[in-house]
């Protein structure tokens with residue numbers, strides 16, 4: 001099975017190296033092919049998603065992705081920014097369904113910024129639409145305003161956009177996922193203000209009729225942001241658009257102790273997928289050996305389960321992560337009194353060691 005390995009920038013190479021170590025220790029032989037992406041690719045070839053990297057991603061059975069981006073590329077033209085690489089991969093490969101499970105391991109309740117009774121036992125699934133919304137809408141740009149009040153001033157504009165089929169397909173992913181869980185879907189929108197959200201809600205209600213066994217509720221995104229920290233365990237599956245899902249999943253990360261714990265799967269309609277941690281390239285800690293590799297390692301478990309048909313191996317990785325946490329090993333972001341601080345590499349080694357137990 002061919003896996004495209006795209007480490008990217010910042011902490012990307014450090015955390016992906018740990019996930020690769022874990023994959024190689026599993027037993028089955030994977031054909032791992034590495035290619036530059038993001039700023040690393042721009043430095044070599046002048047483009048964040050060179051054709052060879054895209055071709056590799058297309059030809060692979062699954063993609064393991066680190067993260068892209070660095071402040072040093074902030075002044076580049078938008079189409080050359082490292083972030084265009086991950087946006088481009090999602091779009092070219094039609095990876096429209098982004099699954100971000102937020103699970104608070106019992107050992108990490110103290111690492112969360114919320115009270116243990118709020119987050120203890122948390123297990124929710126955020127499903128974020130990944131191919132549409134304001135991230136991809138047209139028109140967009142920066143121009144000179146023609147509005148009487150601001151005439152002559154520069155103005156920025158981005159189109160929020162969703163078509164019915166796009167909402168329907170992500171809705172179905174959410175309802176199907178809920179069937180395997182607690183049979184509850186909360187659709188998050190801003191239908192009190194935005195037409196895009198009004199359509200989103202109408203479609204969710206229509207699609208929901210095909211899933212009478214699943215309870216559908218709706219929540220405005222501002223309230224959802226509040227409820228996520230007030231009573232997160234009231235949610236099961238949350239389905240939302242690209243922008244709201246991006247923001248809410250970072251918020252949900254802190255319920256689990258750290259964004260370094262939040263894996264993700266980005267799937268197409270055939271469950272071919274790209275697997276990456278939900279966080280970015282963390283330039284503030286890059287190269288220091290302190291990044292938490294567990295979100296990336298847990299993303300490889302999702303890859304084995306969703307794209308490679310190897311659920312037993314996925315279970316083994318998740319059990320190994322559970323084991324290192326039970327042993328008290330913690331990277332700096334999840335370190336609390338009484339636990340043992342380890343580096344990125346030591347955490348990766350500990351997961352590998354736990355695999356064989």
Ligand SMILES: NC(=O)C1=CN([C@@H]2O[C@H](COP(=O)(O)OP(=O)(O)OC[C@H]3O[C@@H](n4cnc5c(N)ncnc54)[C@H](O)[C@@H]3O)[C@@H](O)[C@H]2O)C=CC1
Pocket residue numbers: 011015066067068069070071083086259260276278279280281282283284285290291292293295333
């Ligand atoms: N999929 C991707 O490649 C993404 C790329 N980005 C890019 O990453 C760069 C940095 O963005 P930020 O907004 O700072 O978000 P970020 O997620 O990279 O970092 C936010 C905070 O979380 C910490 N953090 C993130 N991952 C961690 C880990 N594994 N272990 C410990 N601490 C961790 C960072 O040190 C930082 O304090 C930007 O260029 C941004 O565009 C951001 C999100 C996703």
Ligand SMILES: CC(C)CC(=O)C(=O)O
Pocket residue numbers: 083086087246278279
């Ligand atoms: C380039 C961004 C859209 C990436 C991001 O923040 C994410 O996917 O969570």
Ligand SMILES: [Mg+2]
Pocket residue numbers: 246247250278
């Ligand atoms: Mg994000």
